[in-house]
Structures are given as C-alpha cells and as structure tokens.
Amino acid sequence: MKEPFWKTKSLAEMSEAEWESLCDGCGKCCTISLEDEDTGELHRTNVACNLFDTNTCGCGDYANRKKKVPDCVKLTPKNVPKLEWLPPTCAYRLVAQGRDLYWWHHLNTGDRETVHAAGASVRGQTRPEGRLKMPGLIKRIMQWPEPLDASTESSRRSMRDKAKKRPG
Ligand code: SF4
Ligand code: SF4
Numbered sequence: 001m002k003e004p005f006w007k008t009k010s011l012a013e014m015s016e017a018e019w020e021s022l023c024d025g026c027g028k029c030c031t032i033s034l035e036d037e038d039t040g041e042l043h044r045t046n047v048a049c050n051l052f053d054t055n056t057c058g059c060g061d062y063a064n065r066k067k068k069v070p071d072c073v074k075l076t077p078k079n080v081p082k083l084e085w086l087p088p089t090c091a092y093r094l095v096a097q098g099r100d101l102y103w104w105h106h107l108n109t110g111d112r113e114t115v116h117a118a119g120a121s122v123r124g125q126t127r128p129e130g131r132l133k134m135p136g137l138i139k140r141i142m143q144w145p146e147p148l149d150a151s152t153e154s155s156r157r158s159m160r161d162k163a164k165k166r167p168g
Contacts, residue, residue, distance in 0.1 A: 004107065005018050006018075006022060006091070006095050006100075006101060006107065007100065010077065010095075011077035011080060011092065011095055011096055012077040012078075021107060022091045022092060022095065022107070023091060023092070024089075024090075024091050024101075024102075024104075024105050024106065024115045024120070024121075025057055025058060025106070025112060025115055025121065026057070026087065026089065026090070026115055026120055026121040026122065027048070027052065027054075027057040027058065027121050027122045027123060027126070028044075028086075028087040028089075028090070028121070028122055028144060029073075029075075029085075029086055029087070029090065030048050030049045030051075030052040030059065030126075031044065031045060031046065031047060031048045031049075031052075031122060031126055031144075032045050032047045032048070032049075032129060032137060033045065033085045034137060034138065034141065035085075042084065042085055043141045044141065044142060044143070044144050045137055045140040045141050045142060046122070046125055046126050046127065046140050046142045047126065047127060047128070047129050047132060047137055047140045048122070048126035048127070048128060048129065049069055049072065049128075049129060050069070050128045050129050050130065051065060051068055051069050051072075052126065052128065054122070054123065054124055054125065054126045054127070054128075055123070055124065056123075057116065057121050057122065057123035057124075075092055077096075080092045080093060080096045081093075081096045081097075087144065089102060089120055091105060102118075102120065103118075104117070104118035104120055122144065127140075
C-alpha cells in the first residue's frame, strides 16, 4: 500500500494543497503564549488573536490574515523547526521532527471533527485579545486541553511581570 504523503515527503517537498491539508485545525497557534524571559519557559493562555473565530476554530479571514494582523506568523518549511511556541501536537511540527500524525488528525480519520472530539483543539475555549494588557494576559494562563494520547506538557504556574508576549 502506498505511504501517505506526510510520511514520504519533507515539508519543503509538499505541494501547496498537501501543505494546506496538513493543518489539523486545532487553533492553538492562534492563541497567545507568554515567555518567561529568564527561563524561556512558555505559558499558554486562552486568549486568541482578534481575528480568530473560536466557534469555527479557524482564522476569520485566512486569505487576508497578514493584511489584517501583520504579526501573524506564516508557517514555512524553514521556520517551523524554529517556532518553539507551536504546540507539540502541531502537524507541521510533527512532520518536521520526522514523527507521524496523531490518530485524530483528519488525514487519518477523514473527518475534521475528530481533532475536536479528541480534545486536541481550543474550539469554543478562547476569548479575543481585545485590549488586554500583560496583567490580564497573565490571569488567562491555562493548561491547554491535551489530546487523549498526548503527554501533558506544562501546568499552570505563576508568572512575573517581566514575561514577554510571544505570537502563538
Ligand atoms: S498549531 Fe499547527 S496544526 Fe494546529 S492550527 Fe496551528 S498550524 Fe494548524
Ligand atoms: S490572523 Fe493569524 S493568528 Fe490571527 S486568527 Fe488568523 S491565522 Fe490565527
């Protein structure tokens, strides 16, 4: 049986359609993470980019996202391995690491709902950034939902004011 493209191709070798289909729709990269400047530790929040639609768990205007949100980071084969704020479950990150996709990925199940059913997405769990400043963001630190077969990463911890905001 022929191996699927994500097992045989590198990110750089994928067609545009294959690249786009790789996104599992988890929405985690559209949330804000805070990085402790001393330790480099990342703290996830349930605050999302203002363009993120929490009900669909997707970008509100994907085609024009860079125009509307200039600091939105476009993923590329080159930058994916360097973006430490991408979630460990991100399909691009997994492929870049030579790992397989999780069972709930729609390319395995044929159903874009399974990422949500497995608890691997942030659908319906975020609020928009709005005018929130750092103290408000710190109050929104949370442990992301972990999919059924993924190991837990970090638990909620206290943050200091020197935390800096990171995209994603
Ligand atoms: S974290 Fe990765 S898989 Fe999830 S929505 Fe973002 S790009 Fe797609
Ligand atoms: S602009 Fe970028 S970060 Fe914001 S919702 Fe769209 S894809 Fe996500």
